[in-house]
Amino acid sequence: MIAVIDYKAGNLTSVVKALRYLGADDILVTQAPADVLRASKIVLPGVGHFRATQLLEYLGLTKATRAAIANGTPFLGICVGLQWLYEGSTEAPETPGLGHFSGQCERFPATFEGNDLKSPHVGWNSLEDIRPNSRLLSGIAPGSFVYYTHSWRAPISADTAATTFYGGAFTAAVERDNVMGVQFHPEKSAETGLQVLKNFLAL
Amino acid sequence: MLTKRIIACLDVRAGRVVKGIQFVDIVDAGDPAELAHRHARAGADEIVLLDITATHEGRGTLLDTVKRTAASLFVPFTVGGGIRSAEDAAAVFNAGADKVSINSSAIARPELIGEIGASFGAQAVIVAIDARRATNSADPVGEAEVYVSGGRKPTGLRVIEWAIEAEQRGAGEILLTSMDTDGMRNGFDCELTRRVSEAVQIPVIASGGAGSAAHFAEVFLSGKADAALAASIFHFGITDSRALKAEVAAAGVPMRLPC
Numbered sequence: 001m002i003a004v005i006d007y008k009a010g011n012l013t014s015v016v017k018a019l020r021y022l023g024a025d026d027i028l029v030t031q032a033p034a035d036v037l038r039a040s041k042i043v044l045p046g047v048g049h050f051r052a053t054q055l056l057e058y059l060g061l062t063k064a065t066r067a068a069i070a071n072g073t074p075f076l077g078i079c080v081g082l083q084w085l086y087e088g089s090t091e092a093p094e095t096p097g098l099g100h101f102s103g104q105c106e107r108f109p110a111t112f113e114g115n116d117l118k119s120p121h122v123g124w125n126s127l128e129d130i131r132p133n134s135r136l137l138s139g140i141a142p143g144s145f146v147y148y149t150h151s152w153r154a155p156i157s158a159d160t161a162a163t164t165f166y167g168g169a170f171t172a173a174v175e176r177d178n179v180m181g182v183q184f185h186p187e188k189s190a191e192t193g194l195q196v197l198k199n200f201l202a203l
Numbered sequence: 204m205l206t207k208r209i210i211a212c213l214d215v216r217a218g219r220v221v222k223g224i225q226f227v228d229i230v231d232a233g234d235p236a237e238l239a240h241r242h243a244r245a246g247a248d249e250i251v252l253l254d255i256t257a258t259h260e261g262r263g264t265l266l267d268t269v270k271r272t273a274a275s276l277f278v279p280f281t282v283g284g285g286i287r288s289a290e291d292a293a294a295v296f297n298a299g300a301d302k303v304s305i306n307s308s309a310i311a312r313p314e315l316i317g318e319i320g321a322s323f324g325a326q327a328v329i330v331a332i333d334a335r336r337a338t339n340s341a342d343p344v345g346e347a348e349v350y351v352s353g354g355r356k357p358t359g360l361r362v363i364e365w366a367i368e369a370e371q372r373g374a375g376e377i378l379l380t381s382m383d384t385d386g387m388r389n390g391f392d393c394e395l396t397r398r399v400s401e402a403v404q405i406p407v408i409a410s411g412g413a414g415s416a417a418h419f420a421e422v423f424l425s426g427k428a429d430a431a432l433a434a435s436i437f438h439f440g441i442t443d444s445r446a447l448k449a450e451v452a453a454a455g456v457p458m459r460l461p462c
Contacts, residue, residue, distance in 0.1 A: 010324045011296045013273075021275055048324035120326060122376065122406045123429065124248055124459040125205045145206065145459040147279060149326040149375070166205050188279050188301060190243070 001026045002201075003039035007055040009080055010047035018187035019043070022198050033064035041074045041203070044081035047185075050105070050152065051092040053084045062098060069100070074178045074203040076136075082174060082181030083154055091152050100179055103155040112167040120151040125184075127162045127172055127192075134161040136180045137173055138199050144192045146172070146184035154183065178203070206457045207423045208430035209444050210408060211242035211437050212251040215284075218264045221255070222435050236271040242437060243278050246444035248459055250276065251304065251378075251432060254284030255353075266298045273299025281329060283378075289318040296323055304378055306331040307351040310358055310365070313372055320373040329408070330369040331378040334362040334395060344394050354382045362395070363402050370403045377403060378432065381411040388414030388436070393426035400427040408432050416450030423456045 002019065006012055006029050019027055028035055036042055042065065046052065056062050069075050077085050088097045089105035097105075108119040124145040130137050146164075153170035156163060164172040164183070173196075174181045180200065186193035213220045213235050220232040232238065239250045252272060254265045269282050282295045283304030292303045309316055309330050319328045333354050337346035349360040366377050379399055381392035391412045400407040406429035409422045413433035422428045437444065445460075452458040 008322075011301070011327065013297060013299055014301060017273070017299065018277060021277075047326055118404055118406065118429070120375065120405065121205065122326065123205050123208050188277060190277050194277060 001028050001035075001039050002041045002043060003035050004029045004043045004045065005036065005056070005061060006031055007044075007046065007052060007059070007061070009049070009052035010045065012045055014185075014187040015043065015045045015078065018194065018197055019201070022194060022201055024201055031059050031061070033060040036061060036064040036068055039068065039073060041200070042068060042076070043200075044075070044077045044084065046078065046080035046084070047149065048080060049091060050080060050083060050089040050097075051095050053080065053097065054092075054095050056084070057096075065098065069179050072178050074200065075180065076200050077181035078187075079150060079183060079185060082171075082183050083152060085174065085179065085181050086154055089152050101154075101157060101159050101174055101176070103157055105152045105154050107152050108167045117167045120149055121153075121166045122149045123147070124189075125164045125166060127164060128169070129160075130162045131160070131175070134173070134175050135203060136175050136182070136196060136199050137162055140192060140195055146182075146186070146189040146192055148184045150183060154181075204457050206248075206459045207428070207451075208248040208408075209246070209419065209448055209451070209458070210249040210251055210430055210432040211239075211247035211444065212253060212410070212432050212434040213238055213242075214253050214255045214434055215265070215268060216254075216256045218268050235268050236274070239272045239276055239280070242444065243276055246448055246459075247278070247437070248444075249279040249281065249430070251281040251283065253304070254282070256284075266294060269295060269298040269300055283329070283331060287315075289315065289322065292319045293322065296327070302327045302329050302375070304329040304331045306333065309369065310349065310351055310360065313368065316369060316372040316374050320375070324375070325373045326375040328374050329376045329378050330366075330374040331380065332362055332365060332369075332399075333380050333382055334392075335382045336392070336395065344398055347395055350382060363399055366399045366403050366407075370405050374405060376406045376408060376429075378408045378410060384412030385410070386435075387412055390414065390418040391422040391426060391428070391431065393422050396422055396426035396428050400429070406430060416447050417454070419447065419451045420454035420456055423451070424454070
């Protein structure tokens with residue numbers, strides 16, 4: 001069973017629809033820690049404000065997720081779901097993230113190299129520096145386009161599996177063992193996005 | 204590199220895609236789900252479905268159309284027309300839309316922008332603005348006015364000021380349609396698009412007047428549009444997005460290619 005965590009941060013329909021399209025029929029949209037603990041895979045979608053992740057702590061899902069990933073359950077965070085894997089975000093400094101990856105998520109700068117930088121970063125941008133051993137991005141060519149919509153971004157670290165360039169490079173995908181995240185929306189990124197989800201389902 | 208988006212718009216009436224020619228004749232252009240997929244396969248970066256009648260009676264048809272269209276569409280999908288409340292928006296999201304476009308209802312009650320954003324995120328709310336340049340003005344673009352009710356009713360609001368307010372109230376994007384250029388196929392209103400784009404931080408989608416690849420290149424390069432939307436040129440096999448995008452890219456605009 002694939003647990004798709006519902007923490008009232010945006011619309012889950014698209015993510016569930018894409019997983020079903022790829023043949024995953026045992027999907028449970030849930031808020032229950034017990035479901036997360038018994039799931040074979042966990043997906044944490046989410047768009048909107050980082051503060052929404054407070055509900056994960058409140059519902060006991062932070063603890064359950066920590067236990068599940070320690071047991072090796074594959075985990076995929078999407079958008080704010082990726083950001084939550086870090087220590088926190090300047091968007092909601094009072095709300096801690098899971099802290100699985102080190103660093104803080106920060107807002108795009110208002111200017112970059114002397115030019116105004118629009119924020120949010122919305123649209124199709126390319127994946128660069130794809131780590132050759134990434135399981136999540138297996139079969140995806142550098143320069144492939146994916147769809148983004150976000151104003152905060154995760155820093156680059158040794159766990160970064162791919163970068164995207166907008167006002168400097170940021171983490172497009174992060175991956176260490178069974179814990180993964182993508183800043184873009186694979187469910188809205190045509191064939192490239194479906195390949196990412198297919199790779200995750202195949203783990 | 205962030206690319207500029209080409210958005211295919213489907214005008215839907217009673218569950219069928221229609222397109223007015225010269226504003227009057229309505230020509231049946233096909234099934235929305237089928238056309239949306241054809242556009243996505245042909246390289247459109249997003250799909251917008253506008254319910255142009257948006258009657259209360261048509262609500263069920265619209266939701267059914269949205270559901271059918273969204274079922275296997277994996278590019279961003281926006282629905283507009285007749286969304287008057289956060290409940291209306293929720294129904295459209297649950298049917299599979301990623302964003303909603305609101306127009307008259309946002310002017311009638313600007314709080315609606317924030318209400319939809321609170322549940323579904325700012326990125327899910329597009330505020331559509333129908334604009335007409337001012338006549339007898341020293342600054343016809345700066346004083347361009349917002350119209351509602353399918354362009355029939357002037358509101359007294361200035362386009363640039365309303366765009367700024369929409370952003371402050373939490374709009375994720377602005378869909379700017381020039382009524383002066385709409386349907387003419389002589390090019391977008393680049394001056395108006397540029398002024399709005401420079402006034403807000405959020406992306407601006409230009410609409411109205413697309414007739415050729417050169418028009419798209421122009422609205423991206425001189426109009427500073429983040430995305431451009433067109434309807435009629437994509438129907439009836441006049442051109443497809445892939446060919447269009449290759450031409451726009453050749454003019455120096457970053458495009459998602461291959462797509």
